[in-house]
Amino acid sequence: MRNKRKLLIEQLDQKLKPFQKTEMVLIPDKGWIHTIRTALNMTMNQLGNKLKTTRQAVKRLEDNEVKGSITIKSLKEVGEAMDLKFVYGFVPKNGSFNDLINIKAEKLAQKIVLRTNQNMKLEGQGIGDEKLNETIKDLASEIKRDMRKSLWD
Template sequence: MRTNRQIILEQLDQKSSLLLDSKKNSVSDKGWVFSIRKGLNMTLEQLGNKLGISKQGVRKIEESEANCSISIKSLKEVARVLDMQLVYGFVPNKGSFNNYVDDKAKELAVRIVMRTHQTMQLENQGNDETVIQKAIADLALEIKQEMRRSLWD
């Protein structure tokens, strides 16, 4: 039976999968506002008029986007005056949120099992590699199913 958290992860994966192609086609270093304005053959002054600001103000918007200091609110406003919609999201580097959580759960399981294994070795009670790997896999599955908060420590 799937838990609510598993369903939420699946939904996040579905939503973020729509953004995967856009990850491959990133915009120029000058940003979206500049690229769209140039693509539409719009002057700084024309976009400024739509925004109710000077062309220097538009230049500042473009520069702040290029150096990653622009606010989402500003981007939404530019999109609004251009009759567009700002779309943003997060795409996990591991390909999916599910893979991301799997990796984190395995990392935590390895730390826990190996800490226990080292203690047992000191007492000459260590386990063989097969038992250790099974313990890691079992614990990682349990951690993922419980979605322990310790995943993020």
């Protein structure tokens, strides 16, 4: 099961590789629909005609996009009407899914090891920094390998 999950994560990272630079894309203040429509010199009436709706409905779509309350269905319809392909997805904020898992595993391992070490210190049995770092690294590897559900708590 571990190898299958690892393979799935690697495949996911490969599929999303073309989207890694999307973090550099800034969403226009007036939204994509308005920005693209005006760049193409298309009026709200013209887009409304393509969508078989009114100018006011187009204005609502544009406003809803800016507010973040537009539906995926509406975005797809607008894309079709403007001869565009609508694309959506999720990409990790920093690097790949593998990187995300590594970061989460290290944070969880550090939390567990430091909490345990604190209790051991109170009993006079704490470990040194070098051993502490090694233990964190080992536990992080184990957490990542097992892909514990606690990784996402």
